[in-house]
Amino acid sequence: AVQGCILTGVWVIAHECGHHAFSDYQLLDDIFGLVLHSGLLVPYFSWKYSHRRHHSNTGSLERDEVFVPKQKSCIKWYSKYLNNPPGRVLTLAVTLTLGWPLYLALNVSGRPYDRFAYHYDPYGPIYSDRERLQIYISDAGVLAVCYGLFRLAMAKGLAWVVCVYGVPLLVVNGFSVLITFLQHTQPALPHYTSSEWDWLRGALATVDRDYGILNKVFHNITDTHVAHHLFSTMPHYHAMEATKAIKPILGEYYRFDETPFVKAMWREARECIYVEPDQSTESKGVFWYNNKL
Ligand SMILES: [Zn+2]
Structure with missing residues (x-):
């Protein structure tokens, strides 16, 4: 761990x-x-481009790449059987262990495209023509690491590879899903359709969290995410300073949730089930979480 x-x-x-x-x-x-990405079995350019799309469409119900909340009409029939403690434990366990590979390989919880989209497909709808060659390179990187792991398993045994590589990788995947999920999912975060969405509103519909001691270990990616969405080319070692600087300027538009992350994970899994249009606005382009199934 x-x-x-x-x-x-x-x-x-x-x-x-x-x-x-x-x-x-x-x-x-x-x-x-x-x-680095290949070492973590992530196709680098594939992720770079889909992540860029996430940054330019954050908070949009139509075009954000990932963690797009469902609307009530799209709720699956089994959801109401999962919104109880055992169901939530199961959902969270699957999300944290398999969520990341499932997203990369099957676009699970990703935005809808007109056809099946997955990160390893150079001709997939996520990418433009000039990006396709780089998707091949990313795939080659992942394959090379898989081959390396295979050779290692032959030499040292599968158990050794699982302990030294597999388990730490599971922890990384779990934390990266948890961190990004909690940055974009919180009962008070709005989402928008195109009539109300703009880039700044989307960037401000993210929340900084407190992971205690792990804030430092994670280079403060946890408690400087609002700043990251405003200035994404800024390196992490300036993010704390930038966050301090933007707080007074953003005032109430800056969101920080001090709920300990384990508690927050449980609450968000319970309360952030689907979104509904804001009843008080005319345009119906602003959406809030609801948990009533
Ligand atoms: Zn980013």
Whole structure:
């Protein structure tokens, strides 16, 4: 678990490479990002481009890439059987362990595209024509690491690879899903359809959280996410300072939730089930969470 937490810190740096926030040289960021992401079995450019789309469409019910809340009409019939303590434990367990690979491979919880979308597909609808070659390169990176792991398993045994690599990787995946889920899901966060959405409103529909000691381990990606959405090419070591600076300017538009993250995870799983249009506005483009099934 300790290795996993430290490795989550590495994931934070890798994420920064994708934002060109690591060095002044795009090529260096891409090479370093490719190596780090492949090492975590993430296709680097594929993720970089879909993550960029997330940043330019945050909070939009139609175009955000991930953690898009459902509207009431799209709620699945089994949801009401899952909104109880055992159901939530099951949902959270699956989300934290399999959520990340399922999102990459099957676009689970991703935005709808007109056809099946997955991160490994160079011709997929997530990417534009000039990005396709880089998707092949990302796939090659992941395949190379898989091959390396296979060779390691042959040499040292599968159990060794699972302990030294598999378990820490599960921890990284779990934390990265949890961190991003909690940054974009909170009972008081609005979502918008195109009649009301704009980039700034979306960027401000994110929330900073407190992970206690882990804030430091995770390079403060947890408690500086609002600033990250406003200035995404800023490296993590300036994010605390930037957050301090934006707080007084944003005033009540700056969102911070001090609920301990485990408690917050449980509450959000219970309360953030689907969104409904705000009844008080004329335009019906602002949506709030509801949990009544
Ligand atoms: Zn980002």
